[in-house]
Amino acid sequence: MKKLFNSDIKLISSLKKRKYRENLSLFIVEGVKPVRELYLSGIKPEKIVVDISKKLEISYLEGYDEIYSTEKFNKISTLENSEGILSVYKTPSFKDKVSKDSKKILLLHDISDPGNMGTLIRTAVWFGVESIILSGNCTDPFSPKSVRSCMGQIFCINFIKIDNCKEYIKSLDDFKIVSTYISEKSTYLKKDEEKTIVMIGSESNGLPEIYKDLKRENFLIEKIGKTESLNASIAAGIIMYEIFGK
Incomplete structure (x- = not known):
């Protein structure tokens, strides 16, 4: 002392x-x-x-x-x-690529709220995600609010920071890419043990158009009630359960 x-x-x-x-x-x-x-x-x-x-x-x-x-x-x-x-x-160092043994990857595009970032990290760890790819404009995952929200899970996952996320994930040609555009119908079909990247967009704008020409499937959460939208971390939790959790 x-x-x-x-x-x-x-x-x-x-x-x-x-x-x-x-x-x-x-x-x-x-x-x-x-x-x-x-x-x-x-x-x-x-x-x-x-x-x-x-x-x-x-x-x-x-x-x-x-x-x-x-x-x-x-x-x-x-x-x-x-x-x-x-x-x-x-602070653990950011990686420049995913590890060879990764099977579950989360790509976060322009997540701006630290609380959402922390909850996304915690949820990803729960579902066995090994790596999170961050676009350049994401909030800092090591901010105090993010660290509190992830409840100490900050050391349980690898962070990859990439300027050109689109070109990088295109190079991961052995992974299935699943987008989450609300303007498209669901085309996602689960296959057991398939290596998968799930893309989550910003709280206000979702995924940008730049990813639309990738070879991918789309996952859409069906709306039942009247609310306009879901919180990004809640939506991501549902998506990860459907794709990584069953």
Whole structure:
């Protein structure tokens, strides 16, 4: 146990912004449950900070830095009502291609909401997706809100960041490509054990037209009620269940 220095507070606080997370290759995991689960999984952080005024159950920790007041902890916290514990982790490096043993891939195009990103990651891990391809304009999967939403699953999946997603997935010619255009009928037919890429578009615009000339099948969630649209992460969960989960 040791006291946290002001320089540490400044560094951790800077990780709330994407440019500093990317420059320093560090990100924050905050909250009692995600910090505990990641630590006990054997993935060790660069630093753990505890607000000792909260009197948390932290006997599982071998070492940590102390802050003596909630007011000071709030300077580094990413939450409006902090739980008094956070950890700092080294950011896993983005890959430039999927691994050879990948069978289930999720392509996310311009997902802008961090909460949706985290939920998509968590759901993808549940359905055994090995890799997520991110278009250049996706929100940062290592933002505090995304990490909270994925409930500690951030280390369970490979991230591939590609500028030209269309050309890259076209090169993966042993994969079936499944699009999710709401303007097209469903043509998807499941075949067991087939290597598959599922494409999910942005919350506001869906998939862009650029992917339409790919050799692909389309999956459409049939609308039954009156609501105009589904949240991107909810729609993706239904799609992954139908394609990856049965």
